[in-house]
Amino acid sequence: MADGIKDKVAIIGMGCTKFGERWEMGSEDLMVEAFQEAIQDAGIEKKDIQAAWFGSCFDDVNVGKAATPLSLALKLPFLPVTRVENFCATGSEALRGAAYAVASGAYDICLALGVEKLKDTGYGGLPEMSSAMGTKNRLIFPGITAPGGFAMMATRYFAKYGISPEEGKKILAKVSIKSHKNGVKNPKAHLRREITEEQVLKAPMIAWPLGLFDCCGVSDGSAAAIVCRADMAKNFRPDPIRIKAMQIAISSGEEMMYTDWDGTYVETATRCAARAYKEAGIKNPREEISMMEVHDCFSITELVTYEDLQISPRGKAGDDVRDGFFDLDGKIPCQPDGGLKCFGHPIGATGLRMMYEMYKQLQGKAGERQINDPKMGLTHNMGGFPAMNLISVSIAGL
Amino acid sequence: MRTASTTSPYKERQSAGIIATAFDLRPDIRTADFTDSVKTGTTALLSAYDAVKAGSAKNVIVCAADCRVGKAGSSQEEIFGDGAASIMIGDSGVIASLEGSYSVSYDFVDHWRADGEIFDHQWEDRFIRDIGYSSFIIEAISGLAKKCKLDVKDIAKVAYPCLYPGDHGSIGKKLGLAPAQVQDPMLNNVGYTGTSNPLMLLVGALEDAKAGDNIVVVSFGNGSDALLFKVTDEIERVKGNRRGIKKHLAAKRELTSYEKMISFRNLIPVEKGIRGEMIPPTALSELWRSRRRVLGLCGSKCKVCGTPQYPVQKICVKPDCGAIDQMEDYLFADKRGHLFTYTGDMLAFSMNPPAIYGIVDFEGGGRYWFDMTDVDQESVKVDMPVEMSFRKKYIDAKSGIHGYFWKAIPVIG
Incomplete structure (x- = not known):
C-alpha cells in the first residue's frame, strides 16, 4: 500500500537568484547563479548529483525546449535530466520530480532547478497565452489573460458574499500591502518598497476589479534545490529540511464545463490541500501550519487560497486579513519573503523560490524576516486559471 | 444558401459556406456568394426564388451584408452604414409571395472598386443621380408595374435605396406615389447598407404590413431589380416575434467616438x-x-x-x-x-x-x-x-x- 513520501526525502541545499529585471543576465547565467548557491549550501560537488529535473515554462521566449538547456548551462556530466512544465506550477513540478525519484530509491541525490526569463518578451505581463493552449482552444477561448482569468474569481467572490467592489478592493489591498512590507526586508525580492492603501486603490485598472497592485510583478529568476534520501541528510548538514507532503491536483474540466463550481474558490486547491494534509498527518491546518508561501499571482488568489487551504473558513478570509493573521508577526505569516507580489513570477523558478523561503525560515536563516520557531511550512503553487488549473501543495518541516 | 456582399472578408473562401456552418446546416445543400454589385442582394433573392420555383430547392436562405467604408470626408463615409438582412425563400408558410420581378442591367459605372482596393472611386454625383439613380429605379418599377398589371395606387409600400435624400423623394413623386407609400430608407438611423439595403427595407416594410398588401422592393447598382411581394395571412404568425429592424434599432448603442x-x-x-x-x-x-x-x-x-x-x-x-x-x-x-x-x-x-x-x-x-x-x-x-x-x-x-x-x-x- 502506497504511503506517500513523508519524511523519505530531505532538502540539503537550496539556491535562489535575485529576482528582477535581469537585463544583463541570460537564463544560463541565472541557472548557474542558483545552482552554485545550492551546491555550496549542500556542501556537495557537481559529481555527487545523480539526476536532475529542470523546470521552464514559456520555452520559446526562455531557453528553448528539452532538458539540454540545463545540462549545457551547468555542464552536467551526461546525467539523466528531465524537463518538466506544468504552467505556473512548473518550479514545484521540478522539485516533485526530483523528490519522488529519491523517494523511489532510484537515486540518492538529485537536483531540481527552475528558471524563467520573462523579460525577453518586449511587453508587460506573462507572454501571450493563446498559442500555449493548443490548436482548438485558440479558436474558441476568449482573449483571456492571467489577470482577467483571476479577476473573474474576484467578481464572483464579491457577488456571492455580497461585498461591494469598493469594500472588496480594500480587503484585497491589505493582502498586497502585507506582502510589500515583507518584500522590503528581502534583498532577493524584485519590488522592495512599501505601498499604501491609497496607492493600491488609485492604481490603474488591469482587469476589473483588479488594479496594478493586485497583480504580481514580472521578473527573471532561477531557484534550485538539492534533495537526498532523508536517512543520509545529516551527513551533509545538521539542519536538513524534510519533505512532509508533495501533492498536485489538476482540473478535470468540471469547473469550466459543468455548473456546480461556484467560482469563489479553487476546486483543485481544496482537494490538493486535503491530500497534502493527509500525507503530512496534519489534522488542523490553522493550528499546525507555521507559515506559508502561496501563489499570490493576484491578491484575490491569495485571499481564496486561505480558504482553500482550510486556514480561514469559506467567505471569512477577509476577517483574518483584517486581523493581521497572515502578517509577518501574525499567527500564520504568509508570504514572508514578499511572495510573487514582490518577487514577480519567473514561472519555472517560482515554486522553488517558495520552498527556498520555507527552507531558510525552518533553518532560522531568514534574517530580519525570521519567523519565531516555525515547525511546518507550506507552499502552494498554481498554474492556469481558477476555472481550469493545476495546484501544487507541498509541506516541509524539520 | 445564398449570400450577397461587396465586402466579403475573403476573395476566395465562400461566405455562404461560413454562414451555413454557423447555421449548422447540413452539407447536402447548394451554396453560392453573389457579389461585385450592391444590386446583388435582390439578385440573390431572385435566384433563390427561381430555384424554389423550379423545384431544385425547397428552402433557400438569403443573407445580404455589407460593411463598406468611405474615405475620411467623403460623401460615402457620410451615407454608408453597415447592415445585414436575411430572408428565407420557400414554398410553404409563405408570409409574402413573390408575384413578379423586373430587372434592368447596365454597365453603369457610377462607382467602382478594383481588386485589392479598400475605397470606392466615384464619378460625378449629378451624373449618378440623373442618368442612374433617378432613372433605373423608375425604369425597373415602371417595368414591373406594366408586367404585373399593377396600378401604383395599389402598392402599400415601395422600398428603394436612398443615395440622395431629395431625389429619393422625387422618384416617389415621379412614380405617382404618396409619401406614405414610400418605405423609410433608414438613411438617417442606419445609413446606406449596400447589398443588404433593399432586403433590410423589405423586412422593415413587412413589420408594418397586413395581409393583402403589395410591397415593391427595388435595388440600385449596375441597373436595378424590382420585386413585387404580396403579403399573406401568415404575416400574423411572425409579426412581433422576429428581431427585424425595430428591435435591433431599439437595442442600439451609441458609438460617439x-x-x-x-x-x-x-x-x-x-x-x-x-x-x-x-x-x-x-x-x-x-x-x-x-x-x-x-x-x-x-x-x-x-x-x-x-x-x-x-x-x-x-x-x-x-x-x-x-x-x-x-x-x-x-x-x-x-x-x-x-x-x-x-x-x-x-x-x-x-x-x-x-x-x-x-x-x-x-x-x-x-x-x-x-x-x-x-x-x-x-x-x-x-x-x-x-x-x-x-x-x-x-x-x-x-x-x-x-x-x-x-x-x-x-x-x-
Whole structure:
C-alpha cells in the first residue's frame, strides 16, 4: 500500500537568484547563479548529483525546449535530466520530480532547478497565452489573460458574499500591502518598497476589479534545490529540511464545463490541500501550519487560497486579513519573503523560490524576516486559471 | 444558401459556406456568394426564388451584408452604414409571395472598386443621380408595374435605396406615389447598407404590413431589380416575434467616438502592442474537424445523464457520470444563458478595450467562457441574461485569415 513520501526525502541545499529585471543576465547565467548557491549550501560537488529535473515554462521566449538547456548551462556530466512544465506550477513540478525519484530509491541525490526569463518578451505581463493552449482552444477561448482569468474569481467572490467592489478592493489591498512590507526586508525580492492603501486603490485598472497592485510583478529568476534520501541528510548538514507532503491536483474540466463550481474558490486547491494534509498527518491546518508561501499571482488568489487551504473558513478570509493573521508577526505569516507580489513570477523558478523561503525560515536563516520557531511550512503553487488549473501543495518541516 | 456582399472578408473562401456552418446546416445543400454589385442582394433573392420555383430547392436562405467604408470626408463615409438582412425563400408558410420581378442591367459605372482596393472611386454625383439613380429605379418599377398589371395606387409600400435624400423623394413623386407609400430608407438611423439595403427595407416594410398588401422592393447598382411581394395571412404568425429592424434599432448603442469607428474599420493605424500583434497560426485542419463546434457552436449532450457540455466531449464531464462515447449533438448557438462571472481586461489586446469576457451558464445546462460584445464595463453585471452572437474573433492579416466564433451579448428584446 502506497504511503506517500513523508519524511523519505530531505532538502540539503537550496539556491535562489535575485529576482528582477535581469537585463544583463541570460537564463544560463541565472541557472548557474542558483545552482552554485545550492551546491555550496549542500556542501556537495557537481559529481555527487545523480539526476536532475529542470523546470521552464514559456520555452520559446526562455531557453528553448528539452532538458539540454540545463545540462549545457551547468555542464552536467551526461546525467539523466528531465524537463518538466506544468504552467505556473512548473518550479514545484521540478522539485516533485526530483523528490519522488529519491523517494523511489532510484537515486540518492538529485537536483531540481527552475528558471524563467520573462523579460525577453518586449511587453508587460506573462507572454501571450493563446498559442500555449493548443490548436482548438485558440479558436474558441476568449482573449483571456492571467489577470482577467483571476479577476473573474474576484467578481464572483464579491457577488456571492455580497461585498461591494469598493469594500472588496480594500480587503484585497491589505493582502498586497502585507506582502510589500515583507518584500522590503528581502534583498532577493524584485519590488522592495512599501505601498499604501491609497496607492493600491488609485492604481490603474488591469482587469476589473483588479488594479496594478493586485497583480504580481514580472521578473527573471532561477531557484534550485538539492534533495537526498532523508536517512543520509545529516551527513551533509545538521539542519536538513524534510519533505512532509508533495501533492498536485489538476482540473478535470468540471469547473469550466459543468455548473456546480461556484467560482469563489479553487476546486483543485481544496482537494490538493486535503491530500497534502493527509500525507503530512496534519489534522488542523490553522493550528499546525507555521507559515506559508502561496501563489499570490493576484491578491484575490491569495485571499481564496486561505480558504482553500482550510486556514480561514469559506467567505471569512477577509476577517483574518483584517486581523493581521497572515502578517509577518501574525499567527500564520504568509508570504514572508514578499511572495510573487514582490518577487514577480519567473514561472519555472517560482515554486522553488517558495520552498527556498520555507527552507531558510525552518533553518532560522531568514534574517530580519525570521519567523519565531516555525515547525511546518507550506507552499502552494498554481498554474492556469481558477476555472481550469493545476495546484501544487507541498509541506516541509524539520 | 445564398449570400450577397461587396465586402466579403475573403476573395476566395465562400461566405455562404461560413454562414451555413454557423447555421449548422447540413452539407447536402447548394451554396453560392453573389457579389461585385450592391444590386446583388435582390439578385440573390431572385435566384433563390427561381430555384424554389423550379423545384431544385425547397428552402433557400438569403443573407445580404455589407460593411463598406468611405474615405475620411467623403460623401460615402457620410451615407454608408453597415447592415445585414436575411430572408428565407420557400414554398410553404409563405408570409409574402413573390408575384413578379423586373430587372434592368447596365454597365453603369457610377462607382467602382478594383481588386485589392479598400475605397470606392466615384464619378460625378449629378451624373449618378440623373442618368442612374433617378432613372433605373423608375425604369425597373415602371417595368414591373406594366408586367404585373399593377396600378401604383395599389402598392402599400415601395422600398428603394436612398443615395440622395431629395431625389429619393422625387422618384416617389415621379412614380405617382404618396409619401406614405414610400418605405423609410433608414438613411438617417442606419445609413446606406449596400447589398443588404433593399432586403433590410423589405423586412422593415413587412413589420408594418397586413395581409393583402403589395410591397415593391427595388435595388440600385449596375441597373436595378424590382420585386413585387404580396403579403399573406401568415404575416400574423411572425409579426412581433422576429428581431427585424425595430428591435435591433431599439437595442442600439451609441458609438460617439469617430476615432474608434475608423479604428474598428482598420482605417487608422492603432497601437496594438507586441501582445496584440502576436496572433498564433490557425490550424485549418483543426478548424475543419471542429467546424461544427467552432462555427456552429455545437456541443454535446450526454445520453446517460442529460448534461449538455461545450465543447464536445467524449467522456461526460458530470463528475458522477463519466459515460464514454454516449454523446449526441447539442446546439448552444440558440440557447440563452446567464453571466456567471466576467471581467474587463486592460492587459488583453482588444480593438475596443477593455476586453470584456466572462463565463456563461446556459439555460438547460452547460457552461463555457466567451468574449463579450455590445457591452461596456458599466453595463455588464453578474447573472445578466445573455445570448450568443456569431462574430469576428480575430484577423490574422499576415496569413489572410478571418477567425469567426460566438460571443456573448445582452439578450435583445
